[in-house]
Amino acid sequence: MKRLLFLFVAFTTGTALAAPVVVSEYDLEKRVSRLERMMENPVLLQLSDRLAEQQREIQALQDRVDRLEYRLRQQKADEKRQLDALKARIDELEAQLQRPAPADSAAVEQASAEAPVERNEAGGSEKGLKPADTATQSEYSAAFTLLQKAHYAKAAKAFEAFLKKHPDSVLAPNAAYWAGEAYMVLLDYKSAWNRFEQVIKQYPDSSKVPAALYRGAAALAKLGRKQEAIKLLQREIKAYPDDTVTPKARALLKQLQAGKAK
Template sequence: MKNSLLVFPLCCLLLFQGAAIAADQALEQRLQRLERRVGHITELMLEVQALKRTNRELQGQVEELQHAQERLRKKQRELYLDLDERLGRLQGGVEPVSTAEQPPAPAVAPAPVSNAGGNAPRPVASASNPAQEQAEYDAAYAWLHPSKRRYKDAIAGFQAFLVKYPQSTLADNALYWLGESYYVTQDNKSALAAFDRLLSEFPDSDKVAGALLKKGYILDAMGKRAEARKTLQQVLDRYPSSSVARMAKARLKHMSK
């Protein structure tokens, strides 16, 4: 009887210990699961932070690339301007000369240009002082020099020249370089207007080829691909052996990609 009374408490104690051990094991398992979840959350947070940091770096790189692209676009236009100047010299276009080297003004009015080819005659300069007219043209053109590149001043100068000397023999050149000045400053609408005016008023000018080429470039930049192709094709058809034709052909090839 006494032994039975001793065994019962002992059994109860063992049962309680077993239950406590089981509870401790269950709690340990729960803690381990929680630790694993916390570990996953921490890893996710670190990944998110890393992605945010990468995103900021990429945004900075995109902004740098945009600025670089803008600089390259401006540089490209300036190179076009310099190339046009060189082409003008090679093709015999009228370029500015120093006023110190100006020939004396003729005593009589120049003879009208022959119209044997059926085209409209070139307008005769209306200025009474051709040397002064040339000097004012030179002053506007000088702002385009690579050492200055003051395109707004050039625009103002050519505009003033065209208002003052609308019938000048230099008017077509002034219109062309006015268009180029607008083109370099990315004012495509004004550049296109200047080139269209040149093509309309001076169809026989030696600047027509360059004006058509730049018109094609501008139309392409505006997204008017069909008009751009038509204009560039005119350059190929009318000036097949010229340097501008090679440039037009290269642009057409680039547009077809």
């Protein structure tokens, strides 16, 4: 008897569970109305607006981070190009210094350095520079060694001290030029231009003038003074068509005129 009762209860319960749940249209309307009232709640609307605003702010921050990362990559690439160019110029200078000089070159250089007046290519005259004694040469070499070891800030400071102490030394044009190169690596383009300009104006007969014109134009371009840079490059190309830096000057001029220089 108990077993029959158990089977009856199990059968009726299973039937009830299997029966479909019927939801009336009225119940659906009530549920929709309740949801609509919740959505119209001022607190919920405010929270929704705040969430949308925060999402916009997050997107704006992400865009800014992306731009900063891009600029950082560009800056690192620019710094690497500057370092590579400087190393190449230092290597070139060292190679020149290691070449055997003609037997009478020292006497010619000494006579030129001691002459009170030197003639320039334009036919004018300029006060001669003093020859470098051992102490002066040692000071210059110490500054140049700092540059070779990539201690650019210290090198710039040492060259500045040299220029202040020996403005009329035969090594002053070189000191001004390499100070400019050190500032270029340090991304201090204003100071770099000041030193390149010093070579151009104060030491117009120096062999560093063509390079100073080219690198000075590069510094001016970085400062946003594009037209001045173009004029400086045109001057270098016209005055020194066969100089070793002239092909680079032509390439930079082409980039500036095309608006592609960075």
